[in-house]
Amino acid sequence: MESLSRSFRRAAIGILALTLASSLLAQSGSELDAQGLKAYNAKEYAKSADLFLKAYQKDHKLIGSLYNGACSFALVGQTDQAFSALSELADHGYNTPDFLKADKDFTSIRSDARWLQIVAKIEENARKNPPPKRFVKPFKILPGATSAGTFADRLNGQDSALWVEGDVISFLHKTPAKEVRLSGGIQEPLSQIPGTDLWIIQLQMPKWDTAIISYNFIDDGKWGTVHFWNGANSVPQPAHAETLQGRLIERTLHSTSLGEDRKVSIYLPPNRPTGPLPAVFMADGQSCKSFAEVLEPLILAHRVRPCAIVGVFSGQNLNTGGDYDPTKDMRAAEYLPNFVPDRFDKHLEFFTHEVGAYVAKEFGISTKREDLAVTGFSNGGAFAAASVIRNPDFFGTSMPLSLGIPPVDPKPRHAMPRMFFAGGSLETFGASTEAVYKKMLTWGVETTFDLYVAGHDQAMWQLAFATLMPKVFPLTVNR
Secondary structure, three states: OHHHHHHHHHHHHHHHHHHHHHHHHHOOHHHHHHHHHHHHHOOOHHHHHHHHHHHHHHOOOOHHHHHHHHHHHHHOOOHHHHHHHHHHHHHOOOOOHHHHHHOHHHHHHOOOHHHHHHHHHHHHHHHHOOOOOOOOOOOEEOOOOOOOOOHHHHHOOOOEEEEEEOOEEEEEEEOOOOOEEEEEOOOEEOEEOOOOOEEEEEEEOOOHHHEEEEEEEEEOOEEOOOEEEEOOOOOOOOOOOOOOOOEEEEEEEEEOOOOEEEEEEEEEOOOOOOOOEOEEEEEOHHHHHHHHHHHHHHHHOOOOOOOEEEEEOOOOEOOOOOOOOHHHEHHHHHHOOOOOHHHHHHHHHHHHHHHHHHHHHHHOEOOOHHHEEEEEEOHHHHHHHHHHHHOOOOOOEEEEEOOOOOOOOOOOOOOOOEEEEEEEOOOHHHHHHHHHHHHHHHOOOOEEEEEEEOOOOHHHHHHHHHHHHHHHOOOOOOO
């Protein structure tokens, strides 16, 4: 019985091992990467090295996993494995030597002769394929005021003020809060003027007169009223419909691809003509109404063909604290193609084919490629770009606004749609947007790029959208 019992126990352990191995095989590269990050943050470096390497082996697009695996191997003292990972990283074209050389995770292996060889290879990669320039804020933050002086007079009975003198813009806020931050297009902390309840930040930069800024003050974590400001020589804000004459409809769809319900907001223009209706499909469909408010005046002024907006709501970030798990950030997973690749693919299927079929049947939205456009901002802008690279046959036009992480997919074999980009010079995303625009030029794509003196700003996105729409759906169409 004893030998039988041991045999049974060995068999049970073998079954358990096979089950665990099967579980790992069933996981996506992104899921393994997320587990690796969790182990790394817990300083379980041997475990994180193994998980990062498995993630990269599962999906060779996860270059970050290979880099982090090299870090983990170095931290746990597995020098040969660290150099093996770094060598593959260099062969893959990694081209950011300054970041590598500054990374303290590699302190233990820098005295090894192989280190200089790896660095030389990565520096050569950088010469052949220079990395994007690091974003440097174009404004200088001036030292905080030491006395109230005449600042209080600027408020005129209000709790905040903004003014420009020469090349300096000033934001002033009155509050008893213990901490104040400026949010919106510019996100910076304010300094308290000693002995007062006044908080101020002053930024020095030429061309504030051409800037477009939405802003609010966050007092001890509480958000205030949003304000809008345009410089005297800036592009005027588009006309806004105070009350929409068209219809705004919200529906909840069950997605077969995603396996869950998702809201969709549809704007239909007033006095729509007969026949299929052109439409802009929009990521972050929660903002459908605000974009419809700048689209409708263009339609009524006969500057844009009557068209709809199909706003597909984004997924939620299910992280509730502790270590960040990328597989739980559904917005990022669904909008960034290499974040959680299988989730992106499922969302793209839902966004295009499932939603497309639904709105065509229920609201008469056109199914012709030339009648369909896609747009989004921030990560949604990255989705607007990636969606047409992955599936160039569905949309005839893409409008990526302030896209965050550039897509890395190769040029598709099929003809690409038009791509109209916009971004701000005060945001890091403006530089990444311009980089993708330049890449599209090399691909022979019909494309433009509008750069505004603005930050990561809803006001700028609405202006860019209103500016581009007459090109997307001009009133006169040659067919």
